[in-house]
Amino acid sequence: MFTGIVEATGEVVSIEDADEGRRIEVAAPFSADLEGGQSVAISGACLTVEAFDAERFELFLSEETLERTYLDSIAVGDAVNLERALPADGRFDGHFVQGHVDGVGEVTHVEQVGDDWYFGFSLPDSLARYVVEKGSIAVDGISLTVADLRADEFTVAVIPATYDRTTLSEKSIGDPVHLEVDVVAKYVERLTEGYR
Template sequence: MFTGIVEETGEVVDVTDTDDGRRLRIAGDTVLSDVTHGASIAVSGVCLTVESFDAESFTVFLASETVEKTYLGTVVAGDLVNLERAMPGDGRFDGHLVQGHVDTTAEVLAVEEVGEDWWFTFDLPEGYGQYVVEKGSVTLDGISLTVAERGDGQFSVAIIPTTYDLTNLSDKEPGDEVHLEVDVVAKYVENMLDGYTDRLA
């Protein structure tokens, strides 16, 4: 489990495509401080398992399903990704409950600088609108964010300077994709209510 508080941006330094998926080698700093073989690291919101590591980088494998459902299937050496280690049992819960199980991708529709902040607008893919509510939580590229405005088929978030500077959002522009993970609590509630209404029928 993660909290959506990105610890650092890492750089993809090598990509190897195989018949079964692709392997990424990612340079990092903070996330390597206590890394172990088999550790979970969220890479732009995608929970991946560390295969190997050295003092400067770690390697993860993307199965074919991950390649198909995320944009990690198109990243190249030099691209920046957001990194967060799995939350320890005694850790501080600063964001919200993030699984690292990306639901879909969303397209950046607009980026606007407003004073010191940034206003990002994204499209809301069909089938996910019921999970995204104004002032609710959403995870974009592994970043825990609050929905500032919800429109017809789109939503916006306000990005403070610290988040803009410490994540890969500073590299995003209209037309780019981000990973979208909706609030899992909303999905659990929907599932429970479906069962409840079925029993009432």
């Protein structure tokens, strides 16, 4: 379980294709504090630490992960958002984020208004029913609030701290983003199926 509060950004330092997937190494400021088998969200995708040292850690991306995310197109030197799993006694500041990418959208517009930023993202049809205005959504692992909603697009307002501490500052129109809708909406839909 994650909160969508990005701890740091990391840099992809190596990529190696492997049988049935891909292995990547990410340089991270908290790498020395990791343990093997620990979960880390990489731009919103929950992955497992296989090896680590004081400067970097290694992850394996299965074919399933590569098919459902845009991680098949990342390159050495790319920045990624990082968040370690929430400890049981940790402070909960964002919203319930599982690290299960529901779909991939694209940046549709970026606008600075004063100190804030407004980002628009495309919304796949399969996810639209789970997104509501003023509801929570995770974009590249960042817990954000939907400011405006249309049939195929949503907008979020981004404060300077979020813009500066995440990869949003590097995003341009057309860039892909991972989307994870609020899991509560999916459970409500499943529980009420027989009544609709």
